Amino acid sequence: MFARLCLIGVGLIGGSVAKAARQQGLCREIVGYGRAQDAANLQRAQQLGVIDSYFTDLGAALSAADCVVIASPVGAVSGIFKQLQPYWNPQTVYTDVCSTKTSVVQAAQAVFGAVPVNFVPAHPIAGAECSGVEAATADLFRQRRLIITPLDNTDPRCLDTIQRFWEAIGSSVSLMGVEHHDTVLAATSHLPHLLAFALVGLLGHKDEQREIFKYAAGGFKDFSRIASSDPTMWLDICQANKQEIIPLIQQYQAELAKIEHYLHTDQTEQLFATFTYARNARQRYLDQLED
Ligand SMILES: NC(=O)C1=CN([C@@H]2O[C@H](COP(=O)(O)OP(=O)(O)OC[C@H]3O[C@@H](n4cnc5c(N)ncnc54)[C@H](O)[C@@H]3O)[C@@H](O)[C@H]2O)C=CC1
Numbered sequence: 001m002f003a004r005l006c007l008i009g010v011g012l013i014g015g016s017v018a019k020a021a022r023q024q025g026l027c028r029e030i031v032g033y034g035r036a037q038d039a040a041n042l043q044r045a046q047q048l049g050v051i052d053s054y055f056t057d058l059g060a061a062l063s064a065a066d067c068v069v070i071a072s073p074v075g076a077v078s079g080i081f082k083q084l085q086p087y088w089n090p091q092t093v094y095t096d097v098c099s100t101k102t103s104v105v106q107a108a109q110a111v112f113g114a115v116p117v118n119f120v121p122a123h124p125i126a127g128a129e130c131s132g133v134e135a136a137t138a139d140l141f142r143q144r145r146l147i148i149t150p151l152d153n154t155d156p157r158c159l160d161t162i163q164r165f166w167e168a169i170g171s172s173v174s175l176m177g178v179e180h181h182d183t184v185l186a187a188t189s190h191l192p193h194l195l196a197f198a199l200v201g202l203l204g205h206k207d208e209q210r211e212i213f214k215y216a217a218g219g220f221k222d223f224s225r226i227a228s229s230d231p232t233m234w235l236d237i238c239q240a241n242k243q244e245i246i247p248l249i250q251q252y253q254a255e256l257a258k259i260e261h262y263l264h265t266d267q268t269e270q271l272f273a274t275f276t277y278a279r280n281a282r283q284r285y286l287d288q289l290e291d
């Protein structure tokens, strides 16, 4: 499919894209690019056989690349577009894997004036609470969703290429508007991560925290897993999508206040109805996972 795949950022997601693309025979050569401070990580990625070679010189990394995947933290994307601009090649397909899409598209608009037709914004809805190339796996995206947020001017051939790439890796691809993506992901990904950070932080500050964590059951382990996620990555995501996240925090606070009120006033039926409604909603979520 590609002669040279260039990954800008070779961590959990970039490394997993590389492993999956290699396993499926989607490219002849895979190279990584990073800043001087990323060199040790890139060297490790090469040692692990995730990439064939790496560069800290962007021009060298991009040379002969027919596909470029930006797999850096959200906050680095604007700077990366600025660096890419002088080398931008109309024959190359560019894409990204970032968790927020409006910020990425706005960054491209700011640098290029209009989002280049050969840039296809994308987001794999798959990952983990761990980061780094050591955690990369070839099957991370298998049977997982991937959202592409094309723009009106996106070249259909580039869109088709990126869609086929992710399908070959095993993902189920959906197309969605850029802003709609950020609304949906704020609810199911960004808010839950914030809630996990908030709860574990709250408990961690308590004097009896050792006792609390010692006797935590499986439910706490399930709920708190994503509080092990990379704080830098989540800072970037939350800042980039705060317009969508803040109203959800407010709605969640209102929901908690309602539950608090039911408890205070012994409104058993209301409390039961609240739990039952949520349980049924989760069942609907589980049912559609099987579809
Ligand atoms: N971790 C997850 O579960 C998921 C993450 N994402 C998105 O994927 C992107 C990458 O996340 P991860 O792979 O988890 O992070 P990671 O921390 O494992 O890897 C990011 C890599 O980018 C490199 N990097 C940082 N700034 C750079 C720059 N200016 N130029 C070149 N390289 C740079 C770092 O050295 C690091 O190796 C993020 O935008 C994240 O929002 C998307 C789906 C799932």
Ligand SMILES: O=C(O)C(=O)Cc1ccc(O)cc1
Pocket (backbone or CB within 6 Å): 098, 099, 124, 125, 126, 127, 128, 129, 189, 226
């Ligand atoms: O670890 C988990 O359960 C995740 O939710 C991983 C994840 C993190 C960020 C994304 O944009 C998509 C998926």
